[in-house]
Structure formats: C-alpha cells, structure tokens
Amino acid sequence: MSRVKLATVWLGGCSGCHMSFLDLDEWLFDLAAQAELVYSPFMDAKVYPEGVDVVLVEGAIANQEHLETICTVRARSRLLISFGDCAVTGNVTALRNPLGGVEAVLQRCYGGTVEAQGQIPAEPGIVPPLLDRVTPVHAVVPVDVYLPGCPPPADRIRTVLESLLQGETPRLEKSQIRFG
Amino acid sequence: MTVKTLTINDQLISAREAETILQAAQEAGIQIPTLCYLAGVSEVGACRLCLVEISGSHKLQPACVTKVAEGMVIQTNSERLQNYRRMIIEMLFAEGNHVCSVCVSNGHCELQNLAVEMGMDHVRLEYQFPHRTVDVSHDRFGIDHNRCVLCTRCVRVCDELEGVHTWDVAGRGAKSHVITDLNQPWGTSSTCTACGKCVAACPTGALFDQGSTVGEMVHDRARIEFIVNARQKRQWQL
Amino acid sequence: MDFPELLAIANQERQSQKAIRIRCCVAAGCLSSNSLVVKERLEIAVTEAGLVDCVKVSGVGCMRLCCQGPLVQVDDSTQSEGVGILYKAVTPDHAPAIVSTLQSLAAPESPYLQQADLRHPFFTQQQAIVLENSGIIDPERIESYIAAEGYHALHHVLREMSSNQVINEIMRSGLRGRGGAGYPTGLKWATVAKAMSPQGEALRTANHKFVVCNADEGDPGAFMDRSILESDPHRVLEGMAIAAYAIGASQGYIYIRAEYPLAIQRLQIAIHQAQKLGLLGSRVFDSPFDFRIDLRMGAGAYVCGEETALMASIEGKRGIPSPRPPYPAERGLWGFPTLINNVETFANVPPIIRKGADWYASIGTEKSKGTKVFALAGKIRNTGLIEVPMGTTIRQIVEEMGGGVSAGGVAKAVQTGGPSGGCIPASAFDTPVDYESLTQLGSIMGSGGMIVMDQSTRMVDVAHYFMEFCRDESCGKCIPCRVGTVQLYQLLSKIREGKATPADLDLLEELCDMVKYTSLCGLGQSAPNPVLSTLRYFRNEYEALMMNSNES
Numbered sequence: 001m002s003r004v005k006l007a008t009v010w011l012g013g014c015s016g017c018h019m020s021f022l023d024l025d026e027w028l029f030d031l032a033a034q035a036e037l038v039y040s041p042f043m044d045a046k047v048y049p050e051g052v053d054v055v056l057v058e059g060a061i062a063n064q065e066h067l068e069t070i071c072t073v074r075a076r077s078r079l080l081i082s083f084g085d086c087a088v089t090g091n092v093t094a095l096r097n098p099l100g101g102v103e104a105v106l107q108r109c110y111g112g113t114v115e116a117q118g119q120i121p122a123e124p125g126i127v128p129p130l131l132d133r134v135t136p137v138h139a140v141v142p143v144d145v146y147l148p149g150c151p152p153p154a155d156r157i158r159t160v161l162e163s164l165l166q167g168e169t170p171r172l173e174k175s176q177i178r179f180g
Numbered sequence: 181m182t183v184k185t186l187t188i189n190d191q192l193i194s195a196r197e198a199e200t201i202l203q204a205a206q207e208a209g210i211q212i213p214t215l216c217y218l219a220g221v222s223e224v225g226a227c228r229l230c231l232v233e234i235s236g237s238h239k240l241q242p243a244c245v246t247k248v249a250e251g252m253v254i255q256t257n258s259e260r261l262q263n264y265r266r267m268i269i270e271m272l273f274a275e276g277n278h279v280c281s282v283c284v285s286n287g288h289c290e291l292q293n294l295a296v297e298m299g300m301d302h303v304r305l306e307y308q309f310p311h312r313t314v315d316v317s318h319d320r321f322g323i324d325h326n327r328c329v330l331c332t333r334c335v336r337v338c339d340e341l342e343g344v345h346t347w348d349v350a351g352r353g354a355k356s357h358v359i360t361d362l363n364q365p366w367g368t369s370s371t372c373t374a375c376g377k378c379v380a381a382c383p384t385g386a387l388f389d390q391g392s393t394v395g396e397m398v399h400d401r402a403r404i405e406f407i408v409n410a411r412q413k414r415q416w417q418l
Numbered sequence: 419m420d421f422p423e424l425l426a427i428a429n430q431e432r433q434s435q436k437a438i439r440i441r442c443c444v445a446a447g448c449l450s451s452n453s454l455v456v457k458e459r460l461e462i463a464v465t466e467a468g469l470v471d472c473v474k475v476s477g478v479g480c481m482r483l484c485c486q487g488p489l490v491q492v493d494d495s496t497q498s499e500g501v502g503i504l505y506k507a508v509t510p511d512h513a514p515a516i517v518s519t520l521q522s523l524a525a526p527e528s529p530y531l532q533q534a535d536l537r538h539p540f541f542t543q544q545q546a547i548v549l550e551n552s553g554i555i556d557p558e559r560i561e562s563y564i565a566a567e568g569y570h571a572l573h574h575v576l577r578e579m580s581s582n583q584v585i586n587e588i589m590r591s592g593l594r595g596r597g598g599a600g601y602p603t604g605l606k607w608a609t610v611a612k613a614m615s616p617q618g619e620a621l622r623t624a625n626h627k628f629v630v631c632n633a634d635e636g637d638p639g640a641f642m643d644r645s646i647l648e649s650d651p652h653r654v655l656e657g658m659a660i661a662a663y664a665i666g667a668s669q670g671y672i673y674i675r676a677e678y679p680l681a682i683q684r685l686q687i688a689i690h691q692a693q694k695l696g697l698l699g700s701r702v703f704d705s706p707f708d709f710r711i712d713l714r715m716g717a718g719a720y721v722c723g724e725e726t727a728l729m730a731s732i733e734g735k736r737g738i739p740s741p742r743p744p745y746p747a748e749r750g751l752w753g754f755p756t757l758i759n760n761v762e763t764f765a766n767v768p769p770i771i772r773k774g775a776d777w778y779a780s781i782g783t784e785k786s787k788g789t790k791v792f793a794l795a796g797k798i799r800n801t802g803l804i805e806v807p808m809g810t811t812i813r814q815i816v817e818e819m820g821g822g823v824s825a826g827g828v829a830k831a832v833q834t835g836g837p838s839g840g841c842i843p844a845s846a847f848d849t850p851v852d853y854e855s856l857t858q859l860g861s862i863m864g865s866g867g868m869i870v871m872d873q874s875t876r877m878v879d880v881a882h883y884f885m886e887f888c889r890d891e892s893c894g895k896c897i898p899c900r901v902g903t904v905q906l907y908q909l910l911s912k913i914r915e916g917k918a919t920p921a922d923l924d925l926l927e928e929l930c931d932m933v934k935y936t937s938l939c940g941l942g943q944s945a946p947n948p949v950l951s952t953l954r955y956f957r958n959e960y961e962a963l964m965m966n967s968n969e970s
Contacts, residue, residue, distance in 0.1 A: 239935075
C-alpha cells in the first residue's frame, strides 16, 4: 500500500501549531511509516507538489503570498485541514482587522508607536504586500476539516491524523474543539 | 401552591406552579443552555439559547421566562434547536472580537464553553471585526467591549442586586454597547460602588479584574449566589 | 355637556355653512407643496370678488390623490349635479381663476387649471368609513367634527350601553386589528376588561387600566395613520374613549412618532377642544366616566411600534421589547392591564357604534370585515390614500384605481406590509385583499403600505432595501435579530454585487429560517419575510446573480 502524501503549510501564524505537531513525539515514527511528508516547513521542498492527500494549513490569510499559496494548495490537495485557531478563525493574526485597512495597520505599527523616526518598510518583490483584511482559510477556499486550538494539543492532532490514515473522515469530540 | 406535571424530553417531571420551564428542567437534571440568564436577577429572554419546542405551539418559547403548565410536552434538544443554538453562538463570535487564545477568561468563559457544547468548530458567518474600545479607567476593574456579548447581566446585577444602576445599554442594533453612568469612563463614575458584582456576573472576559492576564480571570459566581440566597431564601451560609 | 348641547353645536355649525364651499387640503402631503399659501390666496380672492357671504374657504384633511396635490375641491350646493370639482396641482396663482369660475357658473376656462376626474375608479371604488370625514371636515375645529355626528357614538355608549354591550357590539362587527396582525378587536377588549393585575390588587386599584393608541407608524411608504390623525383627529379620540369605557380605563396615551409634527399639533388641539367641551376629562357627558388622554412622542425608533417596546417607552425606559406572555392585556403599562390598538382600529369604532355591528359586518369578506385604508405608492399613476372594502382584489386596486403602472410599464409585484411583509407577484393579483389571503401568499396585510413595482425593479434590491431598514432599526436586545440582520444584509449585498456563490444562497436561507423562528419580537421574526417572499416568487433573479462557483 502506498503511503499517504502529507503536507503541512505555514501561512499567517506563529508556527506554534507546527511546534505542537512536533509534540507528537515518538508517534511521529508511526506517522512516518504510514505517511510521506511531501511539503512542509520541516523540510526543504520549494514547490508545493501535485497530488497531495492531506494538508495541514496553519495560519490565517494575511498577505498576497498567503492568498496565492492557499489557492495552489487547495488545487493540489485532496483534503485540506484548517490547522489551529489562526486558520480557523483568524485569531491573533486577525487582531489587526479592527484597526482598519493596510494603511492604518502599518501606521499603527511603524508610525505611531515608535519614538525613533518611524518609517513604513517598502520592499516590492521581497516583502509580500499585506491584504486589507486578515481572513480565516475557509473564507477563501473550501476547507474539509477544522482542527481548532491555539495551538491544537498534540493528542488532538493525532486523533485527526489517525482517523485520516484509517481512511475515515475525522470527527472530533466536542471536548476537542475548544478554541484558545 | 399547586404542582404541575409535564414532560420534558420524554421524561415525566413535576414542577411547582410558578416555576419556569428552565427551573423545572434544572431541578430534573435536564440542562438547557443559557447565556443572558442569571439566577437571582430578572430574566430578559434575550439570548434565545434556551428556546424550547412546546407541543401544540408552532412558536419556540424561551425556557427562562415561560411558566410550566399542566400536561406540557417539551423538547429541549431537537436537531432543529441544536442548529439554531449553534448559529446563535456563531453569530456572537462573528459579531465581536473574541480571541480566546489571548483572553483573560480563556478556559473560564461561558461563551467558549457554549461553543464547545454546540460543537462549533468554525464560524460560517462573516466576521465583523468591529472597532471597539477598552476602558481601564477604573482602579480595580476594566471592560473590554471587544468581548462583550450584550447579555446585560452587569446591567441587571448592578440595578437589582446592588441597587445602583451604574450600567445601562446605549445605542441600538449592532451599535449597542454597555455604558457606565451617562457614557463616561468607568473610573469617573460617581455612582459605581466598586462592588464588583458586574465582574462576577460577566459570562466572558469583557469585565475583568485589573492585572489579570490570559486565562487568569475567573468570575466569582459564588458571590452572586451567596447574595441571592441570603436575600431571597434567607440562607446566609457560604 | 349634554346631548342637546352637542346637537346645538352641530346645528350651529351646519347653519354657518355657505352655499359654496372651497375645501383646500392642509394635510402633510399637500402642505409640503405649498397648500397653505393656496388656501390664503383663495381666501383673498374670495374677499376681492365680494363673495364672502356665499363662499367659505376651509382647510381640510386628505382628499386621497396625494400625488397630484395641492388639491382643492369646490362644492356648490346651488348646483344640482351633486359632484363637485376637484382641482389638482393647484398653485397659489390659480386662486383667482378658481374663484372666477364660481361667478361665471361655467367650466373653468383657464388652461392652467387641472381637474381630477371624480368619476375615475380611484374615487368611485373607495368606500369611506375611516376616512368618511377626511377631506370634508376641518380637523382643527371640533364643531366641524360634531356636525358630522362626532361624539354621538360616545354619548350613545355612555347613556345607552353597558360596557359588555359595547364589547359585544365590537365583537359582532368582526373588526380586527388594523396594525397588521389582525387580532379580533372585540376579543382583545374583552380580555382587558376581564383582566385584573396583581399590582392592582395589591394597591387596591384592581380596576386600574390603560388604553393606548399606537400611532408609531413607521413602515416605509405607509402614511395611513398620519393622514387619519391629520384629517380627523377627534375620531381617534372618540374611539379611544369608547374603548376606555368598555374596558374600564380612565387614562389613555397616544404614542406618536415625533416625525409627525402636524399630526401631533392637531391631536393637541383636538384634545384641548374636547376637554374644554367636557368630552374628555372628568365626568364625560356628565356621566361618572372619566377619561384623560395624553400624548407620548416617540424618539425615532421603529421598534417602538412593537407593543411591549412601546409600553417601555411610555414608561420612560429604553424602548426595547420584552417576551410575551405576559401580554399587555394582562400586564401592560406599569404592570396594569392595557389595551393597545392602532389608530385605524380606533377610527373604526365610532361608525360601528353609530351604524351598528350588523352594518359593519355586512362589508368585507367572511373573516375580514369592513374596509382597509391603503397608502398606494410606487410605480403607479395614482398614488395616494385609498379606503376599500376588504376583499377588493389587488388587480382592482392596481389597475383600476391606481390607473396601472406609470409610463407604460408592466406591474411586476406589489409589496404589502412593509419590512415585515412580502411581495405579491402579478400572477396573484386576483387575490382578494384580506388577512388570510395575504398571509397565504407569504405577505401580510400589515398596516396598509402598498408599493407597486414594475419590471425595472430588481427583487434582490427590494429585499436588500428592507433588510437594511431592519438592520438599522433592530434594537439590539436579542442576538438573532441584532446579528442576523447584519449578516443577512451583507449576504444580500454580496448577491447584489454578483459575488455570491450558491453556498451563500443556502446560508441566506438558513439564516432567514433561524432569525424568523428565534427572534424575540415581531421585528426580528418578520425581518426575513421580504427575502423569503422574493425568494419564493423570484428565485430566478437571485440565481441569475450567482457567481460561477468555479471562479472562487
């Protein structure tokens, strides 16, 4: 039996969800036996491959690069999992939204709050431009499974992955879908 | 006082005449979700979480204000009600800025618990990200309007238990918000007695003790219960 | 005041009538197009022509054809024809020409003077009960009302009828609440009459009760109640007094929106005049019956038309609804049993008492008796106020009375019931207007707004407009209405802009269902109606706006 093609993606988040993934500890060996990691911040793959079976997407959609990435990810993956609160709700990444659009946010960060000569960084082509509004992943592309938590505890991640590996659609118990 | 017999979720129960469906259900060990309801202060029937189905009526009725009646047949947890309740919770999450991970009440929040109870794993509605303020002008307490669900518990405990009426609601519709006195900073309120009942009553992290950080704010509901028991039942033991 | 005195006032008023009467509309519609100046200029012209002895110019209430105002009607009792002449779109400069026609006894020569055709179905198919005095009497003179048999009904009930008999008469008439819901008025009166409040018992004022007139008319496009109050305010006062006698109340309130300054002014004048004559206040008609009426002005919240919010507002509290039961009939103002009826409901009461329940019940359909006043508006030739018997078809109203769609368009739908109502498609225009039929079509009778739409109207826009209204007017107390109307509005905006997917349409329907069944008061419960009814009849318009789901 061929191994499941697994990917993880890191968008607008703190990488805490990926850290929590590493907390799976020795179960990672079991996982590796059944799944092949084909794209992830943990490895050195530059291009998101075709034909991914399962992808864990951490983070909200906050800038142009995230937007382009998630479209590619969606197109090339069979099952997309919103991984953690930022992906599911926008969470901390979206805390900037009530401030208003990009201008207001950059002013607040680089203009109003620092004493030294505030300057808004502009590096076209290097720093991806921010989107006006941070959104959860499902506001942009269809999502198949939601895995909330900030970060989702390792056992919650394991529950989802185990049922996926068994060919089932994951169903989290109510106690396992707590935000925060 | 007469006693009524009724059926809740196929279970026969008895209740005192003046009781509400909610009270009768609670006594029988049947949990009906609530948010704006707070034992000891008046019921407003605003959150609509406790809506139940009553046979013979096409309208859903809020259990917190509907009196029991002989022979009533009630469903508290049909699939339809579950769907409505989940939608109500989604609405609240979409309306305010509820970020559990950085909230003082994370882990001790009724809204968060309700989301778990309703099995809400994501919000289908459009997040509003409203621009709301935080008032920490009071010496001991603070209010973060981002986390307010407008249950008006603070308004009612302040008015009905403390007898002060520092809190009220201003604005309407989506612009509704709670205010202190005539919409002044809380710290400048001339009526607030700093009794802290509003903070104890708040279901979310909207009202908090100054100095609490993420997950530290535990609302002391026992204080409210003590006052209510003392006044209404003449029971003074803690 | 006793009955002979009342009759004396009526006689004196009739005798002071002159052979020729020029009536100039001074209700809000015509006033806004300068009718007060028209009236002054007519008076000057009459004086200049030396006709003061035989011509009387008076300001009157609404003469129905509001779109063509200012309206001036000339009646010459020396002419045998009976039907007068109604001039439309009169300007102050027309005044001399109108007066000169009185002398020449000929049809007006002036090409600038326009006559409305009083033989048009717009006028001939109306049946005036509520509006019987509207456009005829001077709303600022109680004598004018008394001369039209005003306060006769009140005298009759005080002297000849027990409160039970009054209630039975109203019950037998089949009158139903004209605020929109159509609850049987007599039944409501009977309930309040029997109710005893716990507070009342404690205070040993077990019979303390209130009568409230709901004049917080707020549906977009509806102006029936305003017209009634501006044209014939005493009729409403008399209706309230009769109700107060029937249920045993001694205090009444009229809750009226502050945006109706003229109606407020005329009510104040009317109350003052009635008190002065002993028709309101202590010992009405020298009977043991006391009844005072006070005005309470609304501060611009639509939701205060909902009865529990209205009562909170009268009590000086924030105008937000509370769960029912308890109903106001049981526990209303300050905890006392309270009767709340709409302006038009009260306006129906005096004629029912005067002419009898049987007469009233002979008009209309089996379950909806009497007439209904509609404010006809939208893409139609004759807009204005109409009063028609229940059971008149929408087609009659739109095509015959309304004169069809303006500028050669084709009628597409009629919106009734305002933000709580729905759209009735042209295919259902043969439906008779009554409470049950309109409900069956997914709309409601409502308070009487009737907006005609032609093919150029996009139904999604209509739903969007009403949802915006509900969103702005939601009080914010209950979650489904406060948040739901915002979400529904945004979804409708998205659909309108062609950015929505079929999934959004599903969510729209799910939200509509949820808001409808879980909201606290009528505002939220009916807020989805304009969406649901347009979805029911014009779903294709929604679907045509869907974004191709591949594009997402």
